[in-house]
Each structure stands twice: as C-alpha cells, then as structure tokens.
Amino acid sequence: MxxxxxxxxxxxxxxxxxxxxxxxxxxxxxxxxxxxxxxxxxxxxxxxxxxxxxxxxxxxxxxxxxxxxxxxxxxxxxxxxxxxxxxxxxxxxxxxxxxxxxxxxxxxxxxxxxxxxxxxxxxxxxxxxxxxxxxxxxxxxxxxxxxxxxxxxxxxxxxxxxxxxxxxxxxxxxxxxxxxxxxxxxxxxxxxxxxxxxxxxxxATRSPDSVAASKKLLNETRGGRPRRAFRIERRLQFAMLRSANAKIARTANFAKRDPEFGPRKWRR
CATH class of the missing domain: 3.90.226.10 (2-enoyl-CoA Hydratase; Chain A, domain 1)
Known part of the structure; x- marks a missing residue:
C-alpha cells in the first residue's frame, strides 16, 4: 500500500x-x-x-x-x-x-x-x-x-x-x-x-483572531492603493474590537497577567 x-x-x-x-x-x-x-x-x-x-x-x-x-x-x-x-x-x-x-x-x-x-x-x-x-x-x-x-x-x-x-x-x-x-x-x-x-x-501569546486578521491585512494591502488599504484596516479593526479574544487580551493586560485565549472565532 x-x-x-x-x-x-x-x-x-x-x-x-x-x-x-x-x-x-x-x-x-x-x-x-x-x-x-x-x-x-x-x-x-x-x-x-x-x-x-x-x-x-x-x-x-x-x-x-x-x-x-x-x-x-x-x-x-x-x-x-x-x-x-x-x-x-x-x-x-x-x-x-x-x-x-x-x-x-x-x-x-x-x-x-x-x-x-x-x-x-x-x-x-x-x-x-x-x-x-x-x-x-x-x-x-x-x-x-x-x-x-x-x-x-x-x-x-x-x-x-x-x-x-x-x-x-x-x-x-x-x-x-x-x-x-x-x-x-x-x-x-x-x-x-x-x-x-x-x-x-x-x-501563541497573542489573540488567534488578531493574528489571523493581521495576516489577511498585510497580504491584501501590500502593493495596493492606500485608500483600499485604509478600508480593509477599518473593516478588520472593527471586527477585532468586537471579538471575544480582544476582550480577553484587554482584561489580562489591565490585570497584568497572561491572557488565556479561546479558539479563533473570526471568520475570514
């Protein structure tokens, strides 16, 4: 076989x-x-x-x-x-x-x-x-x-x-x-x-959602027009601000402790 x-x-x-x-x-x-x-x-x-x-x-x-x-x-x-x-x-x-x-x-x-x-x-x-x-x-x-x-x-x-x-x-x-x-x-x-x-x-110390969104942001804006890049930035940032893992990161940072993230939630 x-x-x-x-x-x-x-x-x-x-x-x-x-x-x-x-x-x-x-x-x-x-x-x-x-x-x-x-x-x-x-x-x-x-x-x-x-x-x-x-x-x-x-x-x-x-x-x-x-x-x-x-x-x-x-x-x-x-x-x-x-x-x-x-x-x-x-x-x-x-x-x-x-x-x-x-x-x-x-x-x-x-x-x-x-x-x-x-x-x-x-x-x-x-x-x-x-x-x-x-x-x-x-x-x-x-x-x-x-x-x-x-x-x-x-x-x-x-x-x-x-x-x-x-x-x-x-x-x-x-x-x-x-x-x-x-x-x-x-x-x-x-x-x-x-x-x-x-x-x-x-x-692994960073939000899986922001890591995924960052990959998409940099891949899609490289070499493109600034106006399009700004639009993609806004859309992705809005999604990140609403994400559960971003909240976990904020809470952990304010409490001066390591965050414990959940699974990736954001969908490309």
Missing part, C-alpha cells in the same frame, strides 16, 4: 504538514498536490490550531516537480492545469496558494534541497526557517520554463525585483545563508524546526 504523499500530525495547537516522498526527495506529483490542498482544507476548519509547520520527510524539504512521474499521465496534467472559474487557480497553483489563504501563520521548515515547486511552496508560507547549507533554487529555468505554481507573487514580495529576476532567469542555487541575505529566508538555524517552534510559542 502506498504511503500518503502528505501527512498531517497535530501536536497541541500546532499542525505539522509533512511532505512524504522521501525516496524521491519529496518530489511533487499530482497526488502530492491534491494532498496539500486536502490538508489545508481540513486545517482551515480546525479553530484550535494556532500555527502550521510545513516540512519534508527524509533528506530534503522538496526537490521540485517530479517531471517523470507527472508526465506519465498527460491527461491528468492537462486537467490539473486548467484554472477553476471560481478561484482562478489551477491545481498546481492552488496547492501552494492555499497556505497563503489559511487563517493561521504558516512556517516552512526547510533543509536539504528546496528547488522549484518546493521553493514556491516555502515562499507561500508566512515564514521560512532554513538550515545554513540548504540549497534554494527557482529551478524551472533549468528546464526552459517559468515558475507557475503561484510562487512568483510572494517571491516578488520577499526579495528586490532584480533579485527575483536573477533567481528566476538563471535558476542558480543559493545556500540557506545566502537566501537569508537576499531576504528569501526568515531565519537560518542548524535546527530550523526548533527555531520555528520557538517563534510559534511567541505567536
């Missing part, structure tokens, strides 16, 4: 979403794309979850698209490439963009290789924790292609325009340390999972 391409393990308020093709360095195939969408869809309904850790089993986070496997089913590729009229994304894009839409912080914990589809998945996360020697590459250039798994939007937000063009046009491989210098990586650590979980502890 084939093991699931994507594993979901819940540890308290943290969900670990694990790419599970270690024999293929977690190369992405159609089943993995569907597994990523299914995992995010399931986690979206869980209001107890405070953060999601994306990581890979074995020697790599993700070595990119498994062309050999995917091209064995050309009809499936064609169907998966067609965009949904409702969402405007196809399966390849949806499997990455869905983490951007999840109303909790998503942290990619990266080691070994982070190529192509793997880099685009990590870029879609809110934070990226990497080992110093991890190899990062927008590898599509090697195949005469462009990145097409929704990764170009966050990539363009994370690094300067000339850096994004350089990485995309050349497909050069950079280390985790260099990726941090370029702005692609949030933090470099020999134990990136421990570093990520330490940050999750910090996030």
């Amino acid at each position: 084939t093991s699931p391409r994507v594993l979901v393990e819940i540890d308290g308020a943290v969900a670990h979403v694990i790419l599970n093709r270690p024999d293929k360095l977690n190369g992405v195939d159609l089943e993995m794309l569907r597994g990523l969408v299914a995992a995010a869809t399931s986690l979206r309904r869980n209001r107890e979850i405070r953060a999601v850790i994306l990581r890979g089993n074995g020697d790599a986070f993700c070595a990119g698209l498994d062309f050999a496997s995917v091209m064995e089913r050309p009809a499936g590729v064609v169907r998966s490439f067609l965009p949904s009229p409702l969402r405007g994304t196809n399966l390849f894009q949806r499997a990455h963009w869905v983490w951007r839409e999840l109303p909790v912080p998503v942290l990619a914990v990266v080691h070994g290789r982070c190529y192509g589809a793997g880099l685009q998945l990590a870029a879609a996360a809110d934070f990226r924790y990497s080992t110093p020697d991890c190899e990062w590459s927008v590898l599509e250039a090697k195949w005469g292609l462009v990145p097409d798994m929704a990764g170009t939007v966050p990539l363009g937000e994370l690094v300067a325009p000339d850096v994004a063009k350089r990485l995309t046009m050349t497909g050069e491989i950079v280390s985790g340390t260099r990726a941090r210098e370029l702005g692609l990586v949030s933090e470099v650590d020999e134990n990136p999972l421990a570093a990520a979980l330490s940050f999750v502890d910090v996030l």
Whole structure:
C-alpha cells in the first residue's frame, strides 16, 4: 500500500504538514498536490490550531516537480492545469496558494534541497526557517520554463525585483545563508524546526483572531492603493474590537497577567 504523499500530525495547537516522498526527495506529483490542498482544507476548519509547520520527510524539504512521474499521465496534467472559474487557480497553483489563504501563520521548515515547486511552496508560507547549507533554487529555468505554481507573487514580495529576476532567469542555487541575505529566508538555524517552534510559542501569546486578521491585512494591502488599504484596516479593526479574544487580551493586560485565549472565532 502506498504511503500518503502528505501527512498531517497535530501536536497541541500546532499542525505539522509533512511532505512524504522521501525516496524521491519529496518530489511533487499530482497526488502530492491534491494532498496539500486536502490538508489545508481540513486545517482551515480546525479553530484550535494556532500555527502550521510545513516540512519534508527524509533528506530534503522538496526537490521540485517530479517531471517523470507527472508526465506519465498527460491527461491528468492537462486537467490539473486548467484554472477553476471560481478561484482562478489551477491545481498546481492552488496547492501552494492555499497556505497563503489559511487563517493561521504558516512556517516552512526547510533543509536539504528546496528547488522549484518546493521553493514556491516555502515562499507561500508566512515564514521560512532554513538550515545554513540548504540549497534554494527557482529551478524551472533549468528546464526552459517559468515558475507557475503561484510562487512568483510572494517571491516578488520577499526579495528586490532584480533579485527575483536573477533567481528566476538563471535558476542558480543559493545556500540557506545566502537566501537569508537576499531576504528569501526568515531565519537560518542548524535546527530550523526548533527555531520555528520557538517563534510559534511567541505567536501563541497573542489573540488567534488578531493574528489571523493581521495576516489577511498585510497580504491584501501590500502593493495596493492606500485608500483600499485604509478600508480593509477599518473593516478588520472593527471586527477585532468586537471579538471575544480582544476582550480577553484587554482584561489580562489591565490585570497584568497572561491572557488565556479561546479558539479563533473570526471568520475570514
């Protein structure tokens, strides 16, 4: 029996979403794309979850698209490439963009290789924790292609325009340390999972509603017109002022004690 391409393990308020093709360095195939969408869809309904850790089993986070496997089913590729009229994304894009839409912080914990589809998945996360020697590459250039798994939007937000063009046009491989210098990586650590979980502890001291709303606010206002940003600010702040978790935060602060928040109530 084939093991699931994507594993979901819940540890308290943290969900670990694990790419599970270690024999293929977690190369992405159609089943993995569907597994990523299914995992995010399931986690979206869980209001107890405070953060999601994306990581890979074995020697790599993700070595990119498994062309050999995917091209064995050309009809499936064609169907998966067609965009949904409702969402405007196809399966390849949806499997990455869905983490951007999840109303909790998503942290990619990266080691070994982070190529192509793997880099685009990590870029879609809110934070990226990497080992110093991890190899990062927008590898599509090697195949005469462009990145097409929704990764170009966050990539363009994370690094300067000339850096994004350089990485995309050349497909050069950079280390985790260099990726941090370029702005692609949030933090470099020999134990990136421990570093990520330490940050999750910090996030857990804040209202799950305000954390979710902050993610939406910054994602939707970046690069947009100020007037639209102000409108989104007002709408989200009004929702936060009425939220039960905001009341818990206020009461705890006035009493000079740590707040004990309830589950996320706010709906995106």
